[in-house]
Amino acid sequence: xxxxxxxxxxxxxxxxxxxxxxxxxxxxxxxxxxxxxxxxxxxxxxxxxxxxxxxxxxxxxxxxxxxxxxxxxxxxxxxxxxxxxxxxxxxxxxxxxxxxxxxxxxxxxxxxxxxxxxxxxx
Amino acid sequence: xxxxxxxxxxxxxxxxxxxxxxxxxxxxxxxxxxxxxxxxxxxxxxxxxxxxxxxxxxxxxxxxxxxxxxxxxxxxxxxxxxxxxxxxxxxxxxxxxxxxxxxxxxxxxxxxx
Numbered sequence: 001x002x003x004x005x006x007x008x009x010x011x012x013x014x015x016x017x018x019x020x021x022x023x024x025x026x027x028x029x030x031x032x033x034x035x036x037x038x039x040x041x042x043x044x045x046x047x048x049x050x051x052x053x054x055x056x057x058x059x060x061x062x063x064x065x066x067x068x069x070x071x072x073x074x075x076x077x078x079x080x081x082x083x084x085x086x087x088x089x090x091x092x093x094x095x096x097x098x099x100x101x102x103x104x105x106x107x108x109x110x111x112x113x114x115x116x117x118x119x120x121x122x
Numbered sequence: 123x124x125x126x127x128x129x130x131x132x133x134x135x136x137x138x139x140x141x142x143x144x145x146x147x148x149x150x151x152x153x154x155x156x157x158x159x160x161x162x163x164x165x166x167x168x169x170x171x172x173x174x175x176x177x178x179x180x181x182x183x184x185x186x187x188x189x190x191x192x193x194x195x196x197x198x199x200x201x202x203x204x205x206x207x208x209x210x211x212x213x214x215x216x217x218x219x220x221x222x223x224x225x226x227x228x229x230x231x232x233x234x235x
Contacts, residue, residue: 037224046124047160047168047211049224063219096167105174106215106222108158112167 002027002034004097004113011119018084018118022097029073029080030056035100037109038071038082040093048093052100053080087120094118125150126212126227133233134202142230144195144212150225152193155215159188159197162209162229171210172197199232207234 008020022036029036038050051061056073070083084091094117098109127145134140144157151157157175160168170179172188175195187198195214199206212227 046229047213047226049226052224060221060223062223098167105156108160108170108173108213109168110170112169115167 002099002111004099004111006095006097006113006116008095008116008118010117011121012087013122014087014089014120016087018082018087018091018120020082020095020097020116020118021079022081022113024078024080024099027099029053029078033102035102036071036080037098037100039096039098039109039112040091041096041115042090042093050082050084050095054102056080089120092118092120124228125216125225126214128210128212128227128230130228131231131233133235134199135235136202136204138202139198139200140202140232141199142197142210142212142232144197144214144227146193146195146214148193149218150193150214150216151190151195153217155217155222157188157190157195158213159186159195160211160213162211164208168211202234204234207232 003025005023032055035052037052053059053071061069068085094115096115098112101107132140159172161171162168175190176188185200189196209229211229215222216225
Protein backbone atom coordinates (compact mmCIF):
# COMPACT_ATOMS: atom_id res chain seq x y z
CA UNK A 1 0.00 0.00 0.00
CA UNK A 2 1.27 3.43 -0.95
CA UNK A 3 2.00 5.85 1.88
CA UNK A 4 2.46 9.59 1.42
CA UNK A 5 4.00 12.33 3.55
CA UNK A 6 3.98 16.06 2.81
CA UNK A 7 6.75 18.42 3.88
CA UNK A 8 7.48 22.09 3.45
CA UNK A 9 7.12 25.50 5.10
CA UNK A 10 4.13 26.27 7.24
CA UNK A 11 4.30 30.01 6.62
CA UNK A 12 4.99 31.86 3.40
CA UNK A 13 4.71 35.50 2.43
CA UNK A 14 2.30 36.97 -0.11
CA UNK A 15 3.67 37.14 -3.67
CA UNK A 16 6.20 34.39 -2.92
CA UNK A 17 6.28 30.85 -4.31
CA UNK A 18 5.21 27.86 -2.21
CA UNK A 19 7.24 24.68 -2.57
CA UNK A 20 5.96 21.42 -1.08
CA UNK A 21 7.29 17.89 -1.38
CA UNK A 22 5.50 14.56 -1.06
CA UNK A 23 7.55 11.51 -0.09
CA UNK A 24 6.19 8.23 -1.47
CA UNK A 25 6.73 4.79 0.06
CA UNK A 26 5.27 1.51 -1.12
CA UNK A 27 5.15 2.68 -4.72
CA UNK A 28 7.18 4.48 -7.38
CA UNK A 29 6.39 7.86 -8.93
CA UNK A 30 8.04 6.64 -12.13
CA UNK A 31 6.16 3.34 -12.42
CA UNK A 32 3.17 4.55 -14.41
CA UNK A 33 0.77 2.76 -12.07
CA UNK A 34 -0.53 5.89 -10.36
CA UNK A 35 -1.42 9.53 -10.90
CA UNK A 36 0.28 11.66 -8.24
CA UNK A 37 -1.99 14.50 -7.15
CA UNK A 38 -2.19 17.56 -4.97
CA UNK A 39 -5.45 18.65 -3.30
CA UNK A 40 -5.96 21.60 -0.97
CA UNK A 41 -8.56 22.59 1.60
CA UNK A 42 -8.86 26.16 2.93
CA UNK A 43 -9.72 26.29 6.64
CA UNK A 44 -13.37 25.40 7.16
CA UNK A 45 -13.96 24.92 3.43
CA UNK A 46 -14.12 22.14 0.87
CA UNK A 47 -11.60 20.22 -1.20
CA UNK A 48 -10.01 21.64 -4.34
CA UNK A 49 -8.04 19.51 -6.80
CA UNK A 50 -4.82 21.26 -7.85
CA UNK A 51 -3.49 18.81 -10.40
CA UNK A 52 -1.58 15.61 -11.01
CA UNK A 53 1.63 14.25 -12.41
CA UNK A 54 2.00 10.98 -14.31
CA UNK A 55 5.25 9.22 -15.15
CA UNK A 56 7.18 12.24 -13.87
CA UNK A 57 6.52 14.00 -17.17
CA UNK A 58 2.84 14.32 -17.95
CA UNK A 59 0.80 16.80 -15.95
CA UNK A 60 -2.72 18.14 -15.78
CA UNK A 61 -3.83 21.12 -13.72
CA UNK A 62 -6.99 22.72 -12.42
CA UNK A 63 -7.71 25.49 -14.97
CA UNK A 64 -8.30 27.97 -12.15
CA UNK A 65 -4.71 27.49 -10.91
CA UNK A 66 -2.93 26.45 -14.09
CA UNK A 67 -1.02 29.69 -14.62
CA UNK A 68 0.57 29.44 -11.15
CA UNK A 69 1.11 25.69 -10.63
CA UNK A 70 3.90 23.27 -11.41
CA UNK A 71 3.87 19.62 -10.32
CA UNK A 72 7.01 17.64 -10.99
CA UNK A 73 9.05 14.66 -9.84
CA UNK A 74 11.75 15.08 -7.22
CA UNK A 75 13.75 16.64 -5.70
CA UNK A 76 14.83 13.18 -4.56
CA UNK A 77 13.94 9.76 -5.90
CA UNK A 78 10.37 8.76 -5.14
CA UNK A 79 9.20 12.22 -4.33
CA UNK A 80 7.03 14.65 -6.20
CA UNK A 81 6.64 18.35 -5.67
CA UNK A 82 4.20 21.21 -5.90
CA UNK A 83 5.14 24.79 -6.71
CA UNK A 84 2.50 27.50 -6.47
CA UNK A 85 3.54 31.03 -7.35
CA UNK A 86 2.22 34.54 -6.71
CA UNK A 87 0.68 33.56 -3.42
CA UNK A 88 -2.17 35.47 -1.79
CA UNK A 89 -3.97 34.95 1.48
CA UNK A 90 -6.58 32.98 -0.47
CA UNK A 91 -3.96 30.23 -0.90
CA UNK A 92 -3.94 29.55 2.84
CA UNK A 93 -5.00 25.93 3.13
CA UNK A 94 -4.15 22.41 4.19
CA UNK A 95 -2.32 20.89 1.24
CA UNK A 96 -2.61 17.14 0.69
CA UNK A 97 -0.74 14.88 -1.66
CA UNK A 98 -2.81 11.93 -2.80
CA UNK A 99 -2.72 9.17 -5.35
CA UNK A 100 -5.12 7.69 -7.89
CA UNK A 101 -4.53 4.30 -9.49
CA UNK A 102 -4.28 4.16 -13.26
CA UNK A 103 -7.23 2.01 -14.34
CA UNK A 104 -9.60 1.79 -17.31
CA UNK A 105 -12.16 3.88 -15.43
CA UNK A 106 -10.90 6.77 -13.29
CA UNK A 107 -10.33 5.59 -9.75
CA UNK A 108 -10.75 7.65 -6.57
CA UNK A 109 -7.91 9.11 -4.55
CA UNK A 110 -7.22 5.99 -2.52
CA UNK A 111 -4.25 7.14 -0.48
CA UNK A 112 -3.69 10.55 1.10
CA UNK A 113 -0.94 12.16 3.11
CA UNK A 114 -1.80 13.62 6.48
CA UNK A 115 -1.80 17.13 5.06
CA UNK A 116 0.27 20.21 5.80
CA UNK A 117 -1.17 23.57 6.81
CA UNK A 118 0.30 26.42 4.81
CA UNK A 119 -0.48 29.96 5.93
CA UNK A 120 0.13 32.88 3.59
CA UNK A 121 0.80 35.96 5.67
CA UNK A 122 3.27 38.81 5.88
CA UNK B 123 -18.54 27.74 -7.05
CA UNK B 124 -18.40 23.95 -7.33
CA UNK B 125 -19.48 22.13 -10.48
CA UNK B 126 -21.05 19.55 -8.18
CA UNK B 127 -23.78 20.79 -5.83
CA UNK B 128 -24.26 19.27 -2.40
CA UNK B 129 -26.47 20.41 0.47
CA UNK B 130 -24.33 22.23 3.06
CA UNK B 131 -25.73 20.16 5.89
CA UNK B 132 -27.97 17.23 6.76
CA UNK B 133 -28.94 15.79 10.10
CA UNK B 134 -30.62 12.76 11.57
CA UNK B 135 -31.19 10.95 14.83
CA UNK B 136 -29.33 7.76 15.68
CA UNK B 137 -30.79 4.82 13.78
CA UNK B 138 -32.36 6.98 11.09
CA UNK B 139 -31.59 7.12 7.37
CA UNK B 140 -30.19 10.19 5.63
CA UNK B 141 -29.29 10.89 2.04
CA UNK B 142 -26.82 13.37 0.56
CA UNK B 143 -27.31 14.47 -3.00
CA UNK B 144 -24.65 15.49 -5.52
CA UNK B 145 -25.96 17.30 -8.59
CA UNK B 146 -23.80 17.84 -11.64
CA UNK B 147 -24.30 18.47 -15.33
CA UNK B 148 -23.92 16.98 -18.79
CA UNK B 149 -20.17 17.66 -18.79
CA UNK B 150 -19.45 15.65 -15.65
CA UNK B 151 -21.83 13.14 -14.03
CA UNK B 152 -24.15 13.25 -17.03
CA UNK B 153 -21.23 12.51 -19.35
CA UNK B 154 -20.90 9.12 -17.73
CA UNK B 155 -18.05 9.81 -15.34
CA UNK B 156 -18.07 7.80 -12.13
CA UNK B 157 -18.85 9.41 -8.79
CA UNK B 158 -16.81 8.68 -5.68
CA UNK B 159 -17.66 9.64 -2.11
CA UNK B 160 -15.27 10.54 0.70
CA UNK B 161 -15.76 10.81 4.44
CA UNK B 162 -13.65 13.35 6.31
CA UNK B 163 -13.52 13.22 10.08
CA UNK B 164 -12.35 16.39 11.87
CA UNK B 165 -8.62 16.98 11.53
CA UNK B 166 -8.03 14.02 9.23
CA UNK B 167 -7.55 13.41 5.52
CA UNK B 168 -10.54 12.29 3.46
CA UNK B 169 -11.16 8.55 3.13
CA UNK B 170 -12.85 6.75 0.25
CA UNK B 171 -16.35 5.70 1.31
CA UNK B 172 -17.91 4.74 -2.03
CA UNK B 173 -16.14 4.34 -5.37
CA UNK B 174 -17.41 3.83 -8.88
CA UNK B 175 -20.89 5.15 -7.98
CA UNK B 176 -21.98 2.25 -5.75
CA UNK B 177 -19.02 0.16 -4.57
CA UNK B 178 -17.85 -0.05 -0.98
CA UNK B 179 -14.17 -0.60 -0.17
CA UNK B 180 -13.48 -3.40 2.26
CA UNK B 181 -14.03 -2.25 5.80
CA UNK B 182 -16.81 0.22 4.98
CA UNK B 183 -20.08 -0.92 6.58
CA UNK B 184 -22.99 -1.81 4.33
CA UNK B 185 -24.94 0.98 6.05
CA UNK B 186 -23.33 3.21 3.40
CA UNK B 187 -24.54 2.96 -0.19
CA UNK B 188 -24.25 5.05 -3.34
CA UNK B 189 -26.29 5.50 -6.47
CA UNK B 190 -26.14 7.51 -9.67
CA UNK B 191 -28.79 8.53 -12.17
CA UNK B 192 -28.55 11.01 -15.00
CA UNK B 193 -26.67 14.09 -13.83
CA UNK B 194 -26.92 13.30 -10.10
CA UNK B 195 -25.66 10.90 -7.49
CA UNK B 196 -26.63 10.14 -3.92
CA UNK B 197 -25.07 8.76 -0.78
CA UNK B 198 -27.38 7.00 1.66
CA UNK B 199 -26.53 6.21 5.25
CA UNK B 200 -28.84 3.94 7.22
CA UNK B 201 -28.82 3.13 10.91
CA UNK B 202 -27.05 6.39 11.78
CA UNK B 203 -24.37 6.19 14.43
CA UNK B 204 -22.72 9.01 16.34
CA UNK B 205 -19.44 8.09 14.67
CA UNK B 206 -20.91 8.94 11.25
CA UNK B 207 -20.80 12.64 12.13
CA UNK B 208 -18.37 14.01 9.56
CA UNK B 209 -18.07 15.93 6.31
CA UNK B 210 -18.94 14.06 3.11
CA UNK B 211 -17.69 14.98 -0.36
CA UNK B 212 -18.68 13.71 -3.77
CA UNK B 213 -16.03 13.67 -6.49
CA UNK B 214 -16.23 13.16 -10.22
CA UNK B 215 -14.62 14.43 -13.40
CA UNK B 216 -15.41 17.12 -15.95
CA UNK B 217 -14.43 17.49 -19.58
CA UNK B 218 -16.02 20.83 -20.46
CA UNK B 219 -12.60 22.36 -21.14
CA UNK B 220 -11.39 19.56 -23.38
CA UNK B 221 -9.38 17.58 -20.85
CA UNK B 222 -10.59 15.43 -17.98
CA UNK B 223 -10.18 17.26 -14.67
CA UNK B 224 -11.10 16.16 -11.18
CA UNK B 225 -13.91 18.03 -9.42
CA UNK B 226 -15.33 17.92 -5.89
CA UNK B 227 -18.62 18.95 -4.39
CA UNK B 228 -18.45 21.62 -1.70
CA UNK B 229 -19.13 19.06 0.99
CA UNK B 230 -22.00 18.19 3.32
CA UNK B 231 -21.73 18.26 7.09
CA UNK B 232 -23.64 15.41 8.68
CA UNK B 233 -24.85 16.03 12.23
CA UNK B 234 -26.12 13.12 14.29
CA UNK B 235 -28.68 14.58 16.68
